[in-house]
Amino acid sequence: MASSPLGRPTRGTTGTNRLRRSDRWIAVSSAFRSSPDPLIVDLGYGASxxxxxxxxxxxxxxxxxxxxxxxxxxxxxxxxxxxxxEEVRAGRTPFPPDIRVSFARGGFEVPLPDGRRAAVIRAMNVLRQYDEADVAAAWRAMAARLAPDGLLVEGTCDEIGRVSSWVDVTPDGQPARFTISLRLAELEQPSIVAERLPKALIHHNVPGERIHALLTDLDREWARAASLSTFSATQRFLATVAALRDLGWPVRGGRTRWRLGELTLPWDAVAPL
Incomplete structure (x- = not known):
């Protein structure tokens, strides 16, 4: 237990299934799959x-x-x-009684027992309450507790987990990738994610900034692909992402991820100017 945790208590509540999109991202990450010690930290998990x-x-x-x-x-x-x-261990919940979960007091210093380092640290909806100037230091503090090939996933989502975005940060504290993850069914405009951008980007969604250009192009190509909604929202999003790539955006991944409503780019493509 940390005697003086680094940071401020999170303010929000915790919604069931709210972080399923980041769960899925972590599950396919090489940082988790290839780790000799697959220890994952859920930092700032909230009221539950x-x-x-x-x-x-x-x-x-x-x-x-x-x-x-x-x-x-x-x-x-x-x-x-x-x-x-204790309820889980007693078999009174839907979760397996032997699930490998524990809880402790800690903040950005990420206290871990026996000198262990995390394969992945997830910090969702934590930095929203901080100033943008605080972000880089928080990234560095958390990333310092990662294993050599570890990953920090820091971002934001809405209350029911349908709109998410996050930054992948490497063990040296530097951002590497930016991901948008959207529930495509009933999606009106992809730029709805503007309300849930990570703290490092949310104040830069203004003309002249890269993130604004991305969201503008994303909405425009989504509108152009409207006719494909006849087939499915998934087909519409696939066409939208392909069009972004044709415009020169360095889209990562392939159709398997795009079908999930995910769009990933290198951090440099959206970094504040």
Whole structure:
């Protein structure tokens, strides 16, 4: 347990299944799949430990040895999550009683037992309450607790997990990739993600900035592909992403990820000017 956790308590509540999109991203990451010690940190999990349980349940389908530690600054929230864990261990929840989850008090310093380092640290909806000037230092502090090939996933999502975006940060504290993840069914405009951009980008969605140009092109190509909605929203999004790539945007990944409503680009393509 950290005696003086670094950071401020998270303000938000915790929604069931809210972080499923980032769960899926972590599950396919090489940082998790190839790690000799698949320890994942759910940093700032909120008022309930449910996101840590959900993450562990999904990751164990890929690697049965996956382990999740939930960290919160607020000791009351840690106590609540440990009470929930007792219910899980007693078999009174939908989660496996032997699920490898624990909870502790901690912040950006990411205290871990026995000198261990995290394969992945997830910090969703944590930095929204900070100033943009605080972001780089927070990234560096968390990334310093990663394994050599580890990954920090820092971002934001809406209350029900249909609109998400995040930044992949490497162990040296530098941003590497930016991802948008959207539920395509009933999506009106992809730029709805503007409300849920990571703190490092949200104030830069203005003309002249790269992220604004991306969202403008994304909306325009989504509108141009409207006729494909007859077939499905997925087909429309596939055409939208292909059009972005043709415009010169350095889109990463392939159709398997695009079908999920995901769009990933190198950080340099959207970084603030």
């Amino acid at each position: 430990g449910v996101t840590a349980f959900e993450l562990a349940a999904r990751l164990r389908q890929v690697r049965p040895d996956a382990e999740v530690i939930g960290l919160e600054i607020d000791p009351v929230r840690v106590a609540t999550a440990r009470e929930q864990l």
